[in-house]
Amino acid sequence: MSKRSIAAVLAVLLGLAGVAVTTAASAADTLLSQGKPALASSQEGADVSADKAFDGDAGTRWSSQFADPQWIRVDLGATASISRVVLQWEGAFGKAYQIQTSTDAATWTTVHTQSNGAGGTETIDVTASGRYVRLLGTARGSGYGYSLYEFKVYGGSTPTAGCTENAAQGRPATASSSEGADVGPEKAFDGNAATRWSSQFADPQWIRVDLGASRSICRVTLQWEGAFGKAYQIQTSADGATWTTVHTQSNGAGGTETIDLSATGRYVRLNGTARGSGYGYSLWEFQVLTGGGPTTEPDEFSTIWTDTFDGPANTSPSAANWIRRTGTQYPGGAANWGTGSVETASDSTANVSLDGTRQAHHQSDPRRRREVDLRAHRDPAHRLRPAAR
Ligand SMILES: [Ca+2]
Ligand SMILES: [Ca+2]
Missing domain, CATH: 2.60.120.260 (Galactose-binding domain-like)
Known part of the structure; x- marks a missing residue:
């Protein structure tokens, strides 16, 4: 690089620095x-x-x-x-x-x-x-x-402090309808401005997202396709059943709408009541911004089934819920259990029992290796969450 071009670059850099300083001073x-x-x-x-x-x-x-x-x-x-x-x-x-x-x-x-x-x-x-x-x-x-x-x-x-995380991206979404398989509701939450959800051509229509846990919501951004919603409500819900309207638009013009909110909810829904065109409702992106951490722990698990262990004391856990493998039923046989000083597993309540206070106890005697292989019937993914602790 010649001296002349270095000087030119420096001049440009200084110029940019000057602009930055001026902007900051006059913000x-x-x-x-x-x-x-x-x-x-x-x-x-x-x-x-x-x-x-x-x-x-x-x-x-x-x-x-x-x-x-x-x-x-x-x-x-x-x-x-x-x-x-x-x-x-x-x-x-x-x-x-x-x-x-x-x-x-x-x-x-x-x-x-x-x-x-x-x-x-x-x-x-x-x-x-x-x-x-x-x-x-x-x-x-x-x-x-x-x-x-x-x-x-x-x-x-003054940008709302921390109101930057799109809690809706990639979350499960549903809608009242979709115009086609390629314009499903998940397309409004995929973070891709080139994919969209589009409803059928009728009023009303809705689209909703499950944030996974109750969140503080500071802003909703709607990026409408040409088929925009003219009248709609933004609603939140804790359970996906009872909805609270937190914003009402009665004469929207489409484009990108930024809606500042002070709301809370796990589910967020756009409920469209009047379309702005002869087509349906179509959103490139539907962002739900949150200002911080979840107001409750994120619910990453789905409850598949539960057992409350509420049988009488000194009875076995429900056979309808649990498989009790005894004897040599365990795959591989008794020889593979523990140290070799094995007592064949039995279904005695001395091994596994309820205590009458909604707790199950699994007894394991280290000297005798009395054990029962207690497994859930319907938990192929092992995503088991006890309902009682
Ligand atoms: Ca999209
Ligand atoms: Ca004027």
């Missing part, structure tokens, strides 16, 4: 609101909808009807720290208003109050956090409504 001033979903109490006409205040275009605007109060809000998509709000008013400005934040769009915290504004461009420094940011106008500055060219929210995005 608190990131524009968070542009292009995010917006909603308002009213709009004067179809061309002045709420989203026009968040489109980054100083030539388009939101305008409310001509009455007090009015509000406009934006959904940042996740809780963020908020450092500044900039309002670019049209002539129809708000004279008195509050800037409010919320984590759920239901309970609002006022972080700034303006009681005698003059319109124009207002830059408001705040120290706040929230997912939703709202301007609540209480007194108009003119006979018209409230009209904003732009409503900019700046801050530093």
Whole structure:
């Protein structure tokens, strides 16, 4: 490598370092609101909808009807720290208003109050956090409504700590239907963005995943194929039978939907009630993110059968549940038992018995090697879990 090219590389590296430092220093001033979903109490006409205040275009605007109060809000998509709000008013400005934040769009915290504004461009420094940011106008500055060219929210995005593990990947999945064998429900949980689940073309439909244990759920991400769900609920359950709705979408637009939650459950279900197209429901991926470890131990075992050992004291374990190999029934014969000082195994309760307190005892006399080979009838995989200890 020539000196000249080394110098060029160094210049590029220094340039990158400079960019990185600048980005870090100004992280608190990131524009968070542009292009995010917006909603308002009213709009004067179809061309002045709420989203026009968040489109980054100083030539388009939101305008409310001509009455007090009015509000406009934006959904940042996740809780963020908020450092500044900039309002670019049209002539129809708000004279008195509050800037409010919320984590759920239901309970609002006022972080700034303006009681005698003059319109124009207002830059408001705040120290706040929230997912939703709202301007609540209480007194108009003119006979018209409230009209904003732009409503900019700046801050530093605060990723939910540790909300990164996709607990649904590779877990058992079922659905109300599948369009074909190659688009089964497991395809929505395989971590492959090129494979998908697709339902039949009817409402309603559902798809669910078993996380294996109760988990704290901080986020669900839906990556819709063109056949998206317009109306659906996200539901959780502890038992796969009783469901709790933790999120409702009534007018979705498909694409990738990120839904922040504070939920708990072992089973997570999307219950689709209205399709967004003439096709079914189709998901490339359905992620269920958790913030940490399981709230209970993962249940890696499936209970095949149980024996509660609840017979009377000094009786043998149930012959319906257990095989008692005695004499020389054990494969290989008695000569292979222990040290050679063998007493032929017998079915005596002195060898194996219940104690009347739901426990089975296996007696083994080291001097005489009295033993019974006690095996479960129906446990080919030896994945036996006693129901009583
Ligand atoms: Ca605009
Ligand atoms: Ca997939």
